[in-house]
Amino acid sequence: MARSPHVVHISWGRIDVEGLGPGKDFILYPGGGREWDWSENGTRHEPGIQPADVQEILDVGVTAVVLSRGMELRLRTMPETLELLRDHNVEVHVEETKAAVLLYNRLARTAAVGALLHSTC
Template sequence: MKPSPRITHVSWGRIDVESLGSGKDWKLFPGGGRAWDWNEHGTRHEPGIRPEEIGELLDRGATVVVLSRGMDLRLQTMPETLRLLEEAGIEVHTAETRQAVSLYNELTKTRPVAGLFHSTC
């Protein structure tokens, strides 16, 4: 399995990902990633990250998922999303974006990890 791309920079409104470029929000997984378009599944700060956002991460072989909460911790995660991950036997971490990036980058060294990263509020 190909490794997950590392995040090389994070600041308000910008996340740089190796070999993928810069963007505001990212959906990353083993072997690649893409811009995270919240409109695709109707994600909003509240009620938060929807279960529909997770399928692609699992389909790409992730055994660990890191969900960022935004720089100001405004992004929530729906309980249904956490339940889906738990039922799939996936280790999940939620954290403020900079902390989530640090954890994700550490996990990329040894595990098939995926994550959703939000660079603002």
């Protein structure tokens, strides 16, 4: 399986991803990723990350997922999203964004990991 792209920089409002360039929010997975457009699924800080937001990651067969909560921990994750991931036997980590990036980069060295990263609040 292809490896997940490395996050080379994270700061307020900006994430730089190897091979993808800069953006504000990202969906990452083995072999690639893209900017995460919250309007696709109507995602908001509350109720948070929706099952539809993680489906793309599940479709590539990840074994672990890192979900960021934002820099100020305002982004939530719906319980149904966590349930969906666990139903697919995916290891789930929910962290503040900078901690999420560190964990994701570490896991990406050896695991089929995906991430949803939010660079602001």
